[in-house]
Amino acid sequence: MRHYCMSQQVWAAQALESFDAVVQATPGFRSRTGQRRMAEQVAHTFSSATLGKVDSEDGDAAAPTRAIAVIQAGTGVGKSLAYCAPAIALALSRGTRVLISTATVALQEQLVNKDLPALAALMPQPFKFALAKGRGRYVCKLKLDRLAGTGEAEDESDDDDLFAEEEAAARAKRPRQETEARIQFYGAMAQTLAKGAWDGDRDSLETPPEPEVWSPVAAEGASCTGKHCPAFSQCTYYDKRKELVGAQVIVANHDLLLSSLGARVLPELDNCLLVLDEAHHLPATALQQFACSMDMSRLTWIDRLSSRGLRIGALLEVEEIADIPRHAAQLRQTLQDLARIVMDVYGAALKSQKDTWGPARVRVPRGELPEPLIAPLGLLAASADGFLEALRAISKALRAEMRDKPEEAKRLSTLYAQIGMLAPRLEELHATAQLLLQDAPPGADRSFVPAAKWFTLEVDGDFIVVKGHASPILPGTTLRNHLWNAVRGAVLTSATLNSCGNFDFFLREAGLHGDETTTTLEVPSPFNYAAQGTLIAAETRADPKNAAQFTAEMVDALLHDIARVEYGALVLFTSREQMRQAVDALPTAMRSVVLVQNALPRTQLLKRHRERVENGEPSVIFGMQSFGEGLDLPGRLCESVFITKLPFAPPDDPVGEARAEWLRAVGRDPFSELVVPATAIRLAQWVGRAIRTEDDQAHVYCYDKRLMRTSYGQRLLKGLPPFALQQRAPL
Numbered sequence: 001m002r003h004y005c006m007s008q009q010v011w012a013a014q015a016l017e018s019f020d021a022v023v024q025a026t027p028g029f030r031s032r033t034g035q036r037r038m039a040e041q042v043a044h045t046f047s048s049a050t051l052g053k054v055d056s057e058d059g060d061a062a063a064p065t066r067a068i069a070v071i072q073a074g075t076g077v078g079k080s081l082a083y084c085a086p087a088i089a090l091a092l093s094r095g096t097r098v099l100i101s102t103a104t105v106a107l108q109e110q111l112v113n114k115d116l117p118a119l120a121a122l123m124p125q126p127f128k129f130a131l132a133k134g135r136g137r138y139v140c141k142l143k144l145d146r147l148a149g150t151g152e153a154e155d156e157s158d159d160d161d162l163f164a165e166e167e168a169a170a171r172a173k174r175p176r177q178e179t180e181a182r183i184q185f186y187g188a189m190a191q192t193l194a195k196g197a198w199d200g201d202r203d204s205l206e207t208p209p210e211p212e213v214w215s216p217v218a219a220e221g222a223s224c225t226g227k228h229c230p231a232f233s234q235c236t237y238y239d240k241r242k243e244l245v246g247a248q249v250i251v252a253n254h255d256l257l258l259s260s261l262g263a264r265v266l267p268e269l270d271n272c273l274l275v276l277d278e279a280h281h282l283p284a285t286a287l288q289q290f291a292c293s294m295d296m297s298r299l300t301w302i303d304r305l306s307s308r309g310l311r312i313g314a315l316l317e318v319e320e321i322a323d324i325p326r327h328a329a330q331l332r333q334t335l336q337d338l339a340r341i342v343m344d345v346y347g348a349a350l351k352s353q354k355d356t357w358g359p360a361r362v363r364v365p366r367g368e369l370p371e372p373l374i375a376p377l378g379l380l381a382a383s384a385d386g387f388l389e390a391l392r393a394i395s396k397a398l399r400a401e402m403r404d405k406p407e408e409a410k411r412l413s414t415l416y417a418q419i420g421m422l423a424p425r426l427e428e429l430h431a432t433a434q435l436l437l438q439d440a441p442p443g444a445d446r447s448f449v450p451a452a453k454w455f456t457l458e459v460d461g462d463f464i465v466v467k468g469h470a471s472p473i474l475p476g477t478t479l480r481n482h483l484w485n486a487v488r489g490a491v492l493t494s495a496t497l498n499s500c501g502n503f504d505f506f507l508r509e510a511g512l513h514g515d516e517t518t519t520t521l522e523v524p525s526p527f528n529y530a531a532q533g534t535l536i537a538a539e540t541r542a543d544p545k546n547a548a549q550f551t552a553e554m555v556d557a558l559l560h561d562i563a564r565v566e567y568g569a570l571v572l573f574t575s576r577e578q579m580r581q582a583v584d585a586l587p588t589a590m591r592s593v594v595l596v597q598n599a600l601p602r603t604q605l606l607k608r609h610r611e612r613v614e615n616g617e618p619s620v621i622f623g624m625q626s627f628g629e630g631l632d633l634p635g636r637l638c639e640s641v642f643i644t645k646l647p648f649a650p651p652d653d654p655v656g657e658a659r660a661e662w663l664r665a666v667g668r669d670p671f672s673e674l675v676v677p678a679t680a681i682r683l684a685q686w687v688g689r690a691i692r693t694e695d696d697q698a699h700v701y702c703y704d705k706r707l708m709r710t711s712y713g714q715r716l717l718k719g720l721p722p723f724a725l726q727q728r729a730p731l
Contacts, residue, residue, distance in 0.1 A: 008047040011093050015043035018089035022081065022122045034523040038073055038082035041521050042491050045069040046090045049489025052271040064270070066517040068490045070279070070507065072497040074525025074721075075688055079493050080115045083275050084249075085123065087491070090273060091248055092125050097267045098249045101257045103278035103285075104630075105133065105203055108251045116249060130247035131240075132266060134256050138237040139193065139200045140219040142229060142413065147216060148190035182213065189217070193236075200236025223420035225413040228402035241265075254285040261482055269486040279492035280681055283475035283509035287655060290478050291471035294432040296339040297463055302332050305391075305422040312415050313394045316401060320393040327387035331429075334380045339466040341372050342455050350457040359458035359467075363654045366661065367450030369436065377433050384430035391423055435470035447666060449474055452658035473659040476511035484511055496684045498522055501718035505677035525721065526694065533691050533698045535723035539705040541730045544645055551578055554644055554703045555585045557731050561701060562620050563590065567636035568613045569620045572628045572686050574645045579622055582644070597623040606631075613637050629685040634692035639699070641690045646704040646716070647682045650675060676712045680719040687720050 019039040023029055050064035073079035084100075091098045102108050112131045120127060189205075192198040202208055202218075219237045232238060244250055244266075252266055254276070260266055276282060306328035313321030343350070346362045353360035364370075369377070398416050402409060438451050452471045457464070472478045492510065499505040503520045507513040538557055542549035559582075562569060573579040583596055595605050605621070612619035613636050621627065625647070651660045651674055660670035690698035700723065707713040708727060 011090050012043040012047040014093055015047065015086035015089040016040060018123060018125075019043075019082070019085040021124065022085045022119065025122045032076075032078060032526050034073070034526060035078045035082045038071055038077060038079060038493075038521070038523045039086045041069050041071060041519070042083050043086040043090065045491055045519070046087055046273045046489050049273070051094065051096055051273075051488055064488060066488050068484075068487070068492070068512060068515065068518045070497060070503060070510075070512065070518060070520045071491060071493045071523060072503070072521070073493055073495060073523045074527075075495050075692065076525045076527050076694065077523050079277070079495075079523075080111065081119065083277070083491055083493060084115065084119055087273050087275060088119070088123065088127055088249055089125070092127060097247070097272045098275065099257075099267050099269075099272050100249065100251045100275045100277060101254050102251065103254055103281040105137075105253060107278060108133070108253055109203075111251050116251070127248040128246055129249035129251065130243040132244055132250050132252040132256060133201070133203075133240070134259065135224070135237045136218045136220055137202045138219045138240065139189070139202070139217050140224070141193070141200075141231040141234055141236070142417075143217045143219075144186060144190050144193065145231070148186045185209065185213065186217065201240075220420075220424075222424045223417035225399075225402060225409075225416045228399070228406070228409050228416075229413045230410040254282055255289065258286060258289040258483065261486070269483075270488045272489075274487055274490040276490065276492040278494050279510070280494045280496050280506065282479070282492070283506075286475040286478045286483075287471060287473075290482070291469070291655070292428055292432040292435060293467055293469040294335075294429045295465060295467050296335045296342070297465045297467075298460075299332050299335055301422050301425055302328050302335075305387075305419070305426065308418045308422070309387075309391055309394060312398070312419060313390070315415075316394065316397040318390075318393050318397050320390040323386055324390050327383045327390070330379065330383040331387065334376050334383065338373065338376050338380065338468070341370075341376065342466055342468070343457075345370050345372065346455055347457075350455070359456040361454055361456045361654065363657055364453040364455075366665070367453050367658065368439070369453065374437070377437050381430060381433040381437060384426055384433060387426055388423075388430060391419060391426070394419060432468055432470055436468055438470075449477065449662060450658065452655045454654040469654065471655050473655055473662065476508050476513065479511035484515075495688060496681045498684075499677040499680040499719055500715040505673075505681075525691075527691050527696075527721070528694075529691060529721040529723050531724075532694075532696055533700060533721070533723045534726055535687075535720070536699060536701045536726045536728055537705070537708045538701050538703050538728040539708070539730055540703055544704050544706060550645075551581055553730070555582050557703055558582060558642060558644065559585060559587070559590070560731060561640075561642065562593075565593075565618045565620055565640055567616075567618060568609060568633060568638045569618075569640040569642065570627065570631070570633065570638050570689055571620060571622050571642040572644065572647070572689075573622065573624050574647050576624070578644060579624065583622065593618050594620045594622055597621070597627055606633075609633075610637060625682070628682070628689065631689055632692055633689065635696060638689055638692070639697065641687065641698065641700045643683070643686055643700065643702045643704070646679060646702070646706060646713075647686060648675060648679050649682065672712070676715055680716050683716055684719050691721070 016036075016039060019036070023031055023036075045067045048065060048067040050066075071079075073082065084098075087098045100111065102111065108131055112129060116129045120129070189198070193200055198204065202214055208214075219235070224237075226232065226238070229235065250266060257266065306324050309324050310321055313324070349362045350360040395416065398412055398419075402412050402416075405412070435451050436453055441448070450473070452469075452473050454469050456467045456469065458467075459465070492512075497503060497506045503522075504513065507515075507518070507520070512518045538561070540550060540553040540557065542553045544550045558571065562571065571582070573582070579596070583594070586594060595609055597605070599605070600608070609619045609621055623631075628647070651657055651670060656674070660674065663670045663673060687700055690696070690700050707716060
């Protein structure tokens with residue numbers, strides 16, 4: 001153990017030496033105290049974690065040490081270098097790998113195409129890095145070759161009929177021109193792939209296709225036979241997987257990290273160094289990953305799956321297929337019964353929302369299902385489970401046949417895909433039924449946390465579609481159960497982890513609150529906010545809760561202020577209606593100055609903004625939440641940020657509603673515990689668009705008087721940079 005402690009010290013020291021060497025070797029790079037403090041914490045954390053199997057000196061298994069650091073690194077700290085350099089140096093010293101997970105594919109590509117190549121050129125030890133994406137972002141050559149000739153599935157019979165029924169239904173709904181466009185699209189994709197001019201990655205296409213066009217050719221796991229596929233040697237996805245094998249640094253995203261837990265797609269979490277960048281997105285991603293839903297109205301897929309299972313199972317002499325017809329009939333009948341019961345119980349509430357945007361929705365209070373739904377859901381879960389067991393037996397037999405008869409790989413791969421294309425629907429149905437049935441155990445106290453459960457009604461063409469949905473409501477519990485129990489060493493970082501002046505909210509959301517192995521660190525920005533920026537609390541007379549009066553008064557003040565913009569500015573709205581009213585109120589002379597989100601594709605809009613500012617012209621962007629985070633407009637590109645209203649996101653989605661309901665039931669306040677801390681993080685992101693470099697000068701305007709006049713407004717202020725503060729009376 002003493003030897004191991006000495007190794008930890010050596011590893012940490014060497015990691016910091018590597019970081020210092022990179023900083024010194026970077027031309028024009030200025031040393032930043034905060035950046036080195038972050039690098040020290042990363043080195044200490046990753047050197048302390050016990051990786052892999054550990055034995056004590058007397059042969060008994062020693063308890064492994066877990067080490068986790070939560071680091072808020074303000075804008076300008078340079079967090080990518082602060083975690084990459086020491087983490088990679090430690091991984092090389094310890095013979096392990098670094099897994100970096102970011103929030104989006106765009107951030108992944110920035111690391112792989114810019115940050116890591118620059119670092120690799122400066123570090124003394126060579127290392128390889130690779131990008132990991134979900135397999136659905138890559139093309140399946142077998143599917144593409146099949147569709148490339150006509151743009152539709154060939155109407156073949158029996159064993160080769162992979163898509164005919166699905167495509168026939170879709171084709172009937174599509175105009176002829178659209179079908180011809182698909183023919184050309186798939187054909188062009190196949191040719192470009194064959195010539196080596198395209199790598200098979202959806203994101204590298206000049207114009208990424210819409211999901212309904214891409215889905216038929218995506219390399220989904222359920223229909224993939226891996227090395228048994230006749231196109232395996234030319235498979236884009238598996239070529240990319242090979243790159244991961246030899247890489248010391250793998251860059252993934254939060255969706256892939258959570259969706260592939262236990263699947264051996266990424267390095268094992270107990271034997272690698274995990275970095276979660278933009279970690280404030282992790283809790284929301286966790287809820288999305290573990291939510292599920294089922295369609296109780298469109299059921300023809302059940303008969304297709306049954307037919308395919310029986311036919312393929314008979315070919316392989318699988319005994320378990322005998323019960324498939326019974327399971328399929330039971331599923332279909334039970335789903336129809338459930339849809340009818342849902343409409344009997346909730347139909348009036350659902351139909352009353354028919355004029356609202358999006359599906360009508362009704363949530364199950366306290367997660368307590370009405371009695372008539374419980375028995376059918378239990379029957380549904382049992383039938384789905386029996387059907388899945390039969391499909392697993394068929395899949396097992398197919399894989400065995402592929403091993404024994406490689407000369408029949410194409411035929412067998414087609415059969416496997418026939419099952420795999422529909423089986424995920426059955427798996428999702430089974431998972432949804434189980435989560436909907438989750439209930440408080442006998443004797444459970446008020447602290448039992450129910451799942452969020454709700455039903456929706458929507459119209460899709462000629463179909464009236466009833467769906468059931470369920471989701472966990474506490475991301476922290478989900479992450480503890482599924483992620484942290486497998487992790488040994490991790491660093492979570494972002495510019496906005498601190499909420500209202502402390503880490504408590506994020507730690508709860510991330511499942512690390514009260515975890516003795518977790519250390520927090522706040523590294524302030526190197527910017528002199530008091531000298532570089534001013535926060536102007538430009539109050540209105542109207543209360544923001546009075547939407548009509550407030551918006552009218554706010555728009556007048558906003559137009560007065562943006563008329564004085566000389567270069568670039570960003571206006572952030574909390575609703576489309578609010579933004580529409582501001583656009584409608586623009587005087588004619590100002591309309592040519594304003595660029596409105598969604599009026600142009602994002603890249604074109606930002607390009608036009610930059611061109612205007614570079615030409616010395618004023619340019620004002622009107623945007624919403626997606627423009628309030630991740631938008632980097634330094635210098636004159638954004639000299640003013642206008643926040644029209646505090647960006648509250650009340651818990652009005654089913655999961656948020658269920659969570660607020662549970663908090664109230666146990667005597668807690670959802671506004672104070674959920675709404676205010678979440679708003680603090682969002683507001684900090686919005687304000688963060690103003691100062692991007694040490695030379696920037698900017699003003700931030702906020703027209704919501706609650707920021708200065710309420711106790712929760714004072715909490716929000718604690719989470720903002722220390723700008724010079726000015727209060728302005730109503731105009």
